[in-house]
Amino acid sequence: MNSMYFTEEHNLFRKSLQDFLQKEVVPHIENWEKQGRIDRFIWRKFGDMGFFGINYPEAYGGMNLDLFYTIILQEELQKINSGGFAAAIWAHVYLAMTHLNAEGSETIKQNYLVPSIAGDKIGCLCITEPSGGSDVASMLTTAVKNGDHYLVNGSKTFITNGIYSDYLVVAAKTNPELGNKGMSIFVVDRETPGITATKLDKLGWRASDTAEIAFDNVKIPIANILGEENQGFGYIMQHFSLERLVMGVNAHARAEYALEYALQYMSERKAFGKSINEFQALRHSIADLYSDMEICKAFNYSVTYRLSKGDYVVKEATMSKLKSTKMADEVIYQCLQFLGGYGYMENYPMARLWRDSRLGPIGGGTSEILREILAKIIIDKKEYKPAT
Known part of the structure; x- marks a missing residue:
């Protein structure tokens, strides 16, 4: 493990988390995948272990640990081969x-953060709308002030934990005439x-x-308003950096898991009298794929380090x-190919991995939207600044 970022305490935490996941989560994954929901008991167990409070203040039951503990949690969740379970956890912890x-x-x-850290309440974040997709600024849901409350009307879609959560963090226009400057949460x-x-x-x-x-x-x-009225868009943009980084980390971790599984399979699979990891074409393909994964992982760690120091890393x-x-x-995709026909079978991990991974370039901002954001930063010299 990279000692530039991970201490012995980090490594001990990783081992403890791995043991917990293998004992408490992995035996239930197949059932949760089939029934399309996660049993409530596991949320409380995560809370009891402190996993929901890793980087939250101690005053609310958290542990106030550095961001690399979060990275460890994300990496290990990707290596139990249930993108849905991993998504439910991080949508609760790092979105809501x-x-x-x-x-x-x-x-x-x-009322909400303390029980969320304890695993007694589950949250979801409601931003995306049926007509808007990645275009957050075009939001149609409204919140009209009426006496001592707001009246909210509209709809959201693609909301992870949207059925079984206990509370919803909802974005809505409180002043539609102001466009994205009239949004609240x-x-x-x-x-x-x-x-x-x-x-x-x-x-998937x-x-x-x-x-x-x-x-x-x-x-x-x-x-129940979060922050100030009409400042919601800035809050959303501010937190997108963490969401996008988490999804980048998730991606390099599941790629690493796929490569490790494929390498083990290839060392045992025989063809024409030898293990298939001895064929040059496959060996060179593995070399390329592993290099790509390691480059992304190193970059993601460097962005994590900068974010942990307070840098505004929206571009990175x-x-x-x-x-x-x-x-x-x-x-x-290539690791599935290495397994041949077995890669296409549901009782091997690659089919589910491939389905789950495909959401990566879609959720949390499509790749097309991300390219346009980067083009504005690089070509148009647009500056994104933290919410004040």
Whole structure:
């Protein structure tokens, strides 16, 4: 393991996490993949182990550890071969909870962040809309102030944890005339009248619940706003760096897992009297794929280091997601090919890996959107600045 970034304490944490996942999670993965949801008991076990509070303040039950512990969590979640389970965990911890911690009032933190760290409440983040996709600024959902509450109307889609979560972090236009400068964010209890959720059937990530959510005159107390009114777009942009970096790390980790599995298989598989890892064409292909994975991993670690020091890494995190997810798709596609017919069988890991990986260049901002963001930064000299 790279000692430039990982200490002995990091390595001990990784080993403890690996043991926990093998004992408490792996035995249930096949069932969760089939039933399309994750049993609630595992959330509390994650909370008891402190995994939800890795980089959150101790005052709310967290451990306030550095960002590389988060990287370890993401890497190891990718290596139990359930992109859906991994997605459900990080959507809770690094999408919903990030906003609670950064923008939530003390009351909100006590009511939502504390039980989220403990594993007693599950959250989801509701930004993407059926008509908007990656175009966050074109959001149509509205929140109109009415006395001591807001009335929310609109719909969201592709929401991870959208069915079984206990609360929703929702973005809506509080002043539509201002465009993206008129957006706010709220936390909403699942049982609030007017919220309906419809489960979506997906190619991959089958263990996670993904939903389209409708809001019909949903009353949200004014006290449930996160941060300041009309500042939501800035908050969302601020946290996209972490989301994109997490997805880049996820990508290099699943590519590494695929390569390790393929290498083991190739050392045991015989053809024409020798192991297939002795054929030059396959050996050279492995060399190229492994190099691509290692380059992405090294870059992702460097971006993590800069983010942990407080740098605003929107450009670098965008590059991380763009290049790492593309690399992972290519690596896993080729690793499936190395397994031949067995790669196409569901009782081998590559078929699920390939399905789950394909969401990488789509979710959290499509590759096309990321390229346009980078083009604006590189060509047009556009500057993205932290929310104040």
